Amino acid sequence: MSIVKQPQADALKKPHLNLAVVGHIDNGKSTLTGRLLLETGYVDEKGFKEIEEEAKKLGKEDFKYAWILDRLKEERERGITIDAMHVGFETSKYFFTIIDLPGHRDFVKNMIVGASQADAALLVVSARPGEFEAAIGPQGQAREHLFLLKTLGVNQLIVAVNKMDVVNFDQKRFEQIKNDLGKLMRLLGYDPTKVPFIPVSAVTGDNIKSKSTNMSWYNGPTLLELLDALQPPPRLTDKPLRMPVQDVFSVTGAGTVIVGRVESGVLKNGDRIVVMPSAKVGDVRSIETHHMKLDDAKPGDNVGINVRGIDKNDVKRGDVIGQLNAPPTVADEIVARVVILEHPTAIGVGYTPVMHVHTATVPTQFIELISKLDPRTGQTVEQKPQFLKKGDVAIVRMKPLKPVVVEKYSDMPALGRFALRDMGRTVAAGQIIEIKPAKVEIKT
Structure with a gap:
């Protein structure tokens, strides 16, 4: 029997939001998600007692909330979340589907699939010295996840500074993290003044459902109140089904x-x-x-x-x-605006990374570099550049090497934004501007 309860019919009458929970490995995403499910009554009490006893026996009591989600034996043994799991819970205002996303570098592919479906994101960073710094460093997943969320059009963000109990609920540490992360967010196109930061402890429950008595210096809303303050995105009911x-x-x-x-x-x-x-x-x-x-x-x-x-x-x-009357578009070629995030050398015609678009992954070849743009103004600064390097923004023509469905970003954002990966990292991300459709015959 699943330890996570299924929602009742009344819950599904509430407005529905998809929440991606993201962040670096070991920063406490699964623990915080488990705690949210427990606090909102979505965990079977008897099942949770069994998990508590098992965690105690193994001397891993702090893992009990994470184990609500990480039910698979392999995940328990490795201590990491492997696949994007869909679980639900409700607040006073919304019904949320949590997409609990893997933080481990091997699983960025699943993170992209999850983020492409998200209406909002909860970024979990650890207050523990060293853990936060690793998360936002050059190889940090918090940095990569933030970039991907922005590229994939997830503009509503909450930052939970977790493990505040580890730093004795120190306000200075919280402010330092807020400041350092704010600088990074500004570089990636977020306005940190519009992103709520909240100090929490998933293990002790501080500031999750009720105000923390350990952090009287924080006078903002609880995490559940912040979730209720999110806005549902516009729903494209008037467009063709996708x-x-x-x-x-x-x-x-x-x-x-x-x-x-x-x-x-x-x-x-x-x-x-x-x-x-x-x-x-x-x-x-x-x-x-x-x-x-x-x-x-x-x-x-x-x-x-x-x-x-x-x-x-x-x-x-x-x-x-x-x-049938408006079938999804299969692309022969696409023209896209791309941002080169990370590449050790230079990208030229013939370069073939893997494109991650909605839930699809397909090898895709650069067949023409059309123009290079000024990242700030979007104006063309060079026609037909020879190559692209880290930091460049460009218009390129690409050819998917296998059939794939995409749409123009301006028509359907979720099917028109993508990430490009190579060598185990995200090298670029972009938005589709034009599509040359492939010919596909539908036999009815």
């Missing part, structure tokens, strides 16, 4: 179940749908979220859909579902 596929299962007695988040349009029971780029056509038999049946799914909803006429092997993560 639902990137996160996962696909074959369920005994039910058939093929496709899991994903609706990014635009409305999906209804009985709809005839097409999966691109494979051009497979089928019918929606039922729609479910958190084990509850729905009549329709709107933008922002994470759902599982049971389909007739489409085999499990016809669909994979990274595909996109649409309707």
